[in-house]
Amino acid sequence: MPDFAQSIQAALSERFGERLAVDPALPGLEELSRLAARRVCRRYLPREVEASLLRLLCACALSAPSKSDLQQGDILIIRDKAKRQSIGALLPDMPWLPEAPVFLVFLANGRRLPLIAQMRGKPFPNDHLDLFFNATVDAAIVLATFLRAAEAVGLGCCPISMIRDHARVIADMLALPDKVVPIAGLCVGWPAEPSGITARLPLGLTLHEERFDEGDLGQQIESYDRRRDARRPYRNQRQPERFGRAEFYGWSEDKARQYASPQRADFGAFVRAQGFKLG
């Protein structure tokens, strides 16, 4: 039997730059080891994902908790090759997208609840930010839970949030009705090649006790940039013609450059056009 406690410790140390205590007598260590060593998968074997298996995994994902039991997260399965290629053509920087045999789209469904109110002859004075928010959170929880189910059986996945860069085209292609919007896509397939573990911000920034306290943000970002770079430096710098060549190019420089241009500035307009009010 593999030493799960040790592999968890190794993965989390690589992830957070911190040696965490792991009690080897804990139950569930195998599952924790998958969580700790979680990695994206962008290369897939030319092997189908059986429809019955996919349905099983979706059912497991849809067993996740849901805000007030409202069940506002849906899954849309795309297997059709032409459709996957059309989506892939929108995102040419992600050549692995159409190569995955299955592409899922996770949907925030704020449509059912007002329809149910109507069906039961009740008023619905809740057409405001909360409706959109609850459906979004539900869909994200379904996505995260699907990931766990898929990885448990050995599948590899790659989330594609950039489908929202083309939200209108995607919504039309998938016939999304009013008050249904895509949260993210997910490539699913049998892994051909494992990716590496992505280093994460130190827990000093993302884990707070009793009250919000990020400590010295600048210093922690700096040391994260360095830790990450030591393991896996960026191969390319974004927009050198605009920003020049950085001598040291870390995560924070990369993210600052990425978001120095408008990203999905029309997403609010799309969400409103889909019938959500964000007041």
Next chain:
Amino acid sequence: MPDFAQSIQAALSERFGERLAVDPALPGLEELSRLAARRVCRRYLPREVEASLLRLLCACALSAPSKSDLQQGDILIIRDKAKRQSIGALLPDMPWLPEAPVFLVFLANGRRLPLIAQMRGKPFPNDHLDLFFNATVDAAIVLATFLRAAEAVGLGCCPISMIRDHARVIADMLALPDKVVPIAGLCVGWPAEPSGITARLPLGLTLHEERFDEGDLGQQIESYDRRRDARRPYRNQRQPERFGRAEFYGWSEDKARQYASPQRADFGAFVRAQGFKLG
């Protein structure tokens, strides 16, 4: 060794009213069986959750994927009894809240990214809906992943989205700065009493193939109401003084009544006051 394939099938049949195929030769069936039989836990043993264990589970949760690697979901741990009681006092219908030894709050953190832009001397033309949205989805994914980690080691959890009914008080109590908002809370403890499996909408409504298709919504809701009622009828009807006594009181009637009154109509104002723009 327990027959996981059989227990998964039984749980999902109870959940969705459908017999799903489960290949007994699949790896990861133990994990799938936990997902399939997932249930909320509202009664806890008077036993601490060790700080080191909690830190380990949070690290596993924070290993989840994050939109563009931006890492905008944070966790805030509350152990302090007085603080848990103050939060519990806001939600007197949830007496189990202060009884859980640990209360977590999952935070959408849209603060770091603009600070990083500033730190790196870059413009940040992305102060619109996308910032709030990405941070919200990240935080929800961290929450769902934490749940998997906690249940793997035998802990029980109960999500509390209703903390957002008191978002301003909670934000002040936890010293949340600008552009940080709570997504949901989570009670965590060692389970004293298992709850039942909650029935879910049929997959015909929540799982779509190739395009959005909910089929006959009315008929499927109706049959879900009946299936759910046969297993666990509602004990109380909401607001009978306003809506009368329904002869048959199912899920859709309950949800229609719940949302016939404004819920968190001030949430948008709160999010804006925290500095997010939703344009």
